[in-house]
Amino acid sequence: MSTHDSAGGESLTGNTSASAPGDTGRPANPPSAKSPTGPEDVGPRADKRSERLVATCFGVSSLAAIAFLVVFWALPKTDVAYTPLLGVCLAVSLFGVGVGAILWAKKIMPDEEAVQERHPMYSTPEDAAKTAAVFAEGTEKTGVARRRLLRYSFLGAMGTLALPIVPIISDLGVHPRGNARQLKTSPWKKGDRLTTEEGAPVRIGDLEYGGILTVFPNGNTSPSNSLAPTVLIRLRAGENQPRPGRETWEVDGHVAYSAICTHAGCPAKLYEQQTHHMLCPCHQSTFLVTEHCRPIFGPAARPLPQLPLALDNEGFFVAGAAYQEPLGPSFWERS
Amino acid sequence: MTSTAAGFAAAGRRRRKLASYAVLLTALVVLGVTYAVLAPRGHAASTAEESFAVQKGRELFQTSCATCHGINAQGTQEAPSLIGVGAAAVDFQVSSGRMPLARPGPQADRKEAKYDRAQIDQMAAYVASLAPGPQIPQVDLADGDLQLGGNLFRTNCASCHNFAGSGGALTYGKYAPRLTPATPVQVAEAIRTGPENMPVFGPSTFDDHQVNSIVKYVDYVTRSKNPGGLALGKFGPVPEGLVIAVVGIPALLAMTLWIGARA
């Protein structure tokens, strides 16, 4: 800024209209004469009153700051009023300074209205031409226009310098191609037991009619296995209307679906046991459990994938097969 | 396909026709009351050992429930059968004021209970006498484990009732209610019986210790003091954004007006 303001262009407009260059720009009036507003504010008494008011603000601020310290140290931090009191003390302390400063400006400083000229927001044609000439002269001296070899080898060097960025960035994650395959792999294998969050396997009879349970493959509740969460639901006999070919995927009214919404990947498990709606709380996709969890409302485009169920010889629920399609939200490589 | 506690109030099915049914309902209530007064009593269970409570309960039932649930609680077009729902379902529905239904809607709203403790116990005894069902759970908060309860709550309850039991919307006008007004026993009853669209969590899904833990956590999270000031309804970022839009920005704009004002 200083370069401009001290440049010649500014001098023809000046700064504040009435202050000559070199002047401090302050009106030379005693404070008492500067009271700006109505008659009741004029005079030394009003001025004194304003001064006391501003000083009171600053005083309140100091007191509040001390109160902050008192609360900070004297109150146990577990007290339910601890944080609110700290907030109030801090706020009062800050308001005191702020209100005081503004009142000072409004009541004690002169209410001036200053005018400042703008400098033109463009350079003179001569200036622009001069600059262009300097640039042209410099470019000419480099010879970049004539020396094609230099030009292209330089551009080539800049281009090849960008190459090292590629492996550096791609090493941020494990190799993407392998991971895309990982997205398509079912976290459940055939024969995996359905276990609760605490790792207990689930058997017939553990769920009442209208019951739902979040289950994991063989006790693997690790957060890294984020596509694995599945819900096991017990429908009443005859309620399920399986897709053709999936008649054997239910066991005695029990059905299992991926809990991960096919829209944006939230756990969609707000199950209404009478309407059999399964709602996702994030974007309100609604799936109909009795009809292979097909989407009936909201942004989801695909049904929740179904996990084929079976019983092992101890009577516990197991996956009858792996999931037959990729779980969770769609992605480019998904067919 | 007999209904259980699960089908306690099939309100959802009725909501469209109900404007016209309101009149019919009134007529039915009158009819039911008349019937209850005039009809010969206790033809279903007139054995000598029928307790006083069951008998009183049946009287109450026939005055105020039978019009919808059927004279023998067998269920009607209007409302599900109560045979086998157990004492827990009756206690939950009547003590939370959801039953008798005030007005038809997507689901029964909580309101002031219409009957006192003794009457509710009598009705519960009557319904429990019809067929075995979940008993009123014995809640023991001291047995509960706060940490276990918190995790169970977040896995099984928070998805509908929100992280702090503030409730949330479900499909087509239904909702998971706020848990603050619910007593610990009512929370346990809801878990066990699955009122309306709520899933059922029976004793082999959650044992008593797990239920006690969930109830203890609900009690904690709905009743504990908030260390950070006003809780803003415990609905997450939405009320926080509203506070900035309605309090923060307007307060600061008012201050700019004051600062900008010429003396």
Next chain:
Amino acid sequence: MTTMTGKAIGGGARYVDERLTSANFIRRSMNKVFPDHWSFMIGEIALYSFIILLLTGVYLMLFFDATAREVIYNGSYMPLKGVPMSEAYSSTLHISFDVRGGLIMRQIHHWAALLFVSSIVVHMMRVFFTGAFRKPREINWLIGVGLMVLGLLEGFAGYSLPDDLLSGTGLRIAYSVGQSVPVVGTWSTFLLFGGNFPGESIIGRLYVVHILLVPGILLALITAHMMILWYQKHTQFRGPGRTEENVVGSRMYPSYAAKGGGFFFLVFGVVAALGGLAQINPVWMYGPFNPSQVSAGAQPDWYIGFLEGSLRLSPGWEIRAFGHTIPLNILIPGVVLPGIMFGLLALYPFLEAAFTKDKAQHHLLDRPRDKPVRTSLGVMSLTFYFVLWIMGANDIAAHLFRISLNLTTYMGQVALFLLPPLMYAITYRICIGLQRSDHEVLVHGVETGTIHRLPSGEYIEVHAPVQESQLVLSPVEPDHPERIEGERGPRALVSAAGRAVGSFFVAKKKDTSVPADQRERDDDTLTKR
């Protein structure tokens, strides 16, 4: 100024000046004139919030540990004692419960973040509706749009750091949005998250983004924004003595410094009061992130709410062909739509200049009513945004007001396309109406409230002609305060408060004071419509 302090200041100033030759620059800076209009201080709220964010953020950094490593919580929040969780979440609980004053610092930080983005948006609205973005200020508009987008990013990164259930759900959605981009989506999300969701890396990476990368860029852009502002000087509303060639207002020192400095403390005070009295982001209740858990009403902070809304309103469209899937139900509402919205916002000054063929420099602001097309376009866009924003909270609204959730969605889908054009038409009519009433006053004068009875028996109200002294207070030179007294008569039509409110709310009949040729031009535009 006593001679003592004068001497002290003089000595210090000389010391600096003999090293930096700064006297000239400092004097000009102190004499720099700032317009007094209240709406010019909204941007300051954003600046001050940013300073508060830096202060509290540094404090929080000293305690926060941004690692996904699993630990067993052993702090004083009972319901999570002994629960396995990430170090990030555990250290956030530690700040909230076991560091004295830690909770209030967290809450001030979060409230300041909400205020930062809010005030940027309100500031942009002011700049937009008054035409302050026009030549020569397009560059600052672009920087401003960049600041806003970075502000959203910074906020979202910060919201995600505690690794609680709510923010984890948000990250899960962000991951899905990234994944939805054709061809490069899966690759880029794998790179960003270091693998499949949630991975171990994202919290640490977001931390770097949140405390270094974005704040660094924000700081640089804010500096550029302020330097350009300083260099170009403020715009100003029209008024007597106010021209395209000058700025009228208070000087930087002392008046504006005291007011602006005081305002910093007021902003800080509001944020401190909120931080103490209103609980924000109670992560302890959300619980640690777990991909199998979710809470009803899972919402982002307000500034991401419009994206949440657009995702909710989206129909279930998806393209599956040639062995690939394009999830339009995420791609359009989550990537394409915000891209178009921010793109149009950034390009608006250039579009307007192209359509109006206006190549002139502008330092005098428009009143919104005088540019009905721009104003209506702005209201239309804001309506569109507002519908999306409301729909981001439709489940809370449905629950609290007992409306069917599904009905709110249908209403939102209709409103998104119906309301914006409707609001355009309404706004346009209001603007024209206001213009006509202004014109009325100019032509017929001000209603005096005095009723006269004509000899014919007819009653008329006397209209006084508009006098310049009644219209706006005239500017005066700062060195002649006596003229302030002289020109501010009790008859002033525009009260002090009205003057402060300025032409946003009070019709200043400024046109009488502008040169005749200028006035004619304005009248022309009025009569054309």
